[in-house]
Amino acid sequence: MTHDDNHIEDIDCTEAIGHLYAYLDDEIDDMESLAKLENHMKHCKSCFTRSEVERALSGRIQKAAKSHAPASLQNRLRDLIQKF
Amino acid sequence: MARECTISDHRHAVLARHLETISFIMKKDNTKEFFSRSIEETMDSIYGLALRLTRNPADAEDLVAESVARAWSAIESLDDKQRFRPWLFRILHNCFISDYRKKSVRPNETSYDESPDKNGEDEIVALMINQSDDFMHWWANPEKEFINQLLGENILKAIENLPEAFRTTVMLVNVEGLSYDEAAEVLCVPPGTIHSRMKRGRTLLQKELWDQAKEEGLILDNQLQR
Numbered sequence: 001m002t003h004d005d006n007h008i009e010d011i012d013c014t015e016a017i018g019h020l021y022a023y024l025d026d027e028i029d030d031m032e033s034l035a036k037l038e039n040h041m042k043h044c045k046s047c048f049t050r051s052e053v054e055r056a057l058s059g060r061i062q063k064a065a066k067s068h069a070p071a072s073l074q075n076r077l078r079d080l081i082q083k084f
Numbered sequence: 085m086a087r088e089c090t091i092s093d094h095r096h097a098v099l100a101r102h103l104e105t106i107s108f109i110m111k112k113d114n115t116k117e118f119f120s121r122s123i124e125e126t127m128d129s130i131y132g133l134a135l136r137l138t139r140n141p142a143d144a145e146d147l148v149a150e151s152v153a154r155a156w157s158a159i160e161s162l163d164d165k166q167r168f169r170p171w172l173f174r175i176l177h178n179c180f181i182s183d184y185r186k187k188s189v190r191p192n193e194t195s196y197d198e199s200p201d202k203n204g205e206d207e208i209v210a211l212m213i214n215q216s217d218d219f220m221h222w223w224a225n226p227e228k229e230f231i232n233q234l235l236g237e238n239i240l241k242a243i244e245n246l247p248e249a250f251r252t253t254v255m256l257v258n259v260e261g262l263s264y265d266e267a268a269e270v271l272c273v274p275p276g277t278i279h280s281r282m283k284r285g286r287t288l289l290q291k292e293l294w295d296q297a298k299e300e301g302l303i304l305d306n307q308l309q310r
Contacts, residue, residue: 021283025257027264054286057234058258061289064239065259067132073145074127077152081120084156 008039016040016047024054115159122168123152129169129260130176136255137180139244147184151176170266173256177270185248234293238300242292250285257282 019028019037028034041048069077130151134144155175162171243251249271256267257278264278271278 021286022264022279025264025282027279057290057293060234061239061243061254062259064236065132065136065243065255067128067135069127069131069148070141070145073131073148076145076149077123077127078120080149080152081116081123081156084116084119 008035010043011036011040013040013044013047016044017050020047020051020054024051024058118165119156119159122165122172126169126172130172132259133173133252133255134176134180136243136251137177137248138184143184147176147180150183151179154179167266169260170262170270173260173262174270174272177252234297238293238296242289242296245292246285246288250281250288253278253281254285254289258286 016037019033022028023034023037028037041051127148130148131144134147134151135141138144138147151172155172158175162168243254246254252271253267256262256270257264262270264275264282267278268275
């Protein structure tokens, strides 16, 4: 634990997990909450591991759900826009 | 005292009208060029969202084409060109609700937010929070175990099985990278709703993947008892 970590109030696992998805989505604006969560994960193997799993799963979901517009649609849209 | 209109005045008026026409054409050309370029850039994304909403490639293509036509008609309402993507997503989502949802083979599940399946959530929360460290290490060994064995097909099936509100939110945030505020704007809900839908949508997604993994034998009973 660094000297700075001593000044950060610890949170429990339930609170950490409650903020985890917002953390992974980069949606925590409150710097104090962010510091508490990151501090907790430095010391809690379970929450850190969970965070890594969620991050990996999120990446797999993003990759799997990406689609490519078929050529028929691409041509259809170009023709449509041409007529505007 | 009124001054007689001279030939010079008339020429000025005609010239002003020509300039207005040229300006209008140039503006329209610029707008059309911007629109065309933006559609090219977002084509894959809007098709992806349409496909997850309609669950049918032919309907997805029709939905995208209809949305693009509506977007062009409403181009003047786009205040900030930097926000073209969420603006177009919103048009597509509205178009889906008004014209395509009724075609859906499955009943819509929009009331899911108000009557969530607490049992399902409790189950996955219990799995994800209360497990022992040993179990977590097994679960969390993505290089060798669970996550790498999840095929794209499993994930797509799990997404398609999500209720519509969660499916759309997960697509917008997780797949398309919109912020909670942008997703809220697209779906006309408060940002807090996006936050809760992301939590619950992911939980449901994990539960679905978990069930699939058990069905396919990726998770064995003796591993669950560790």
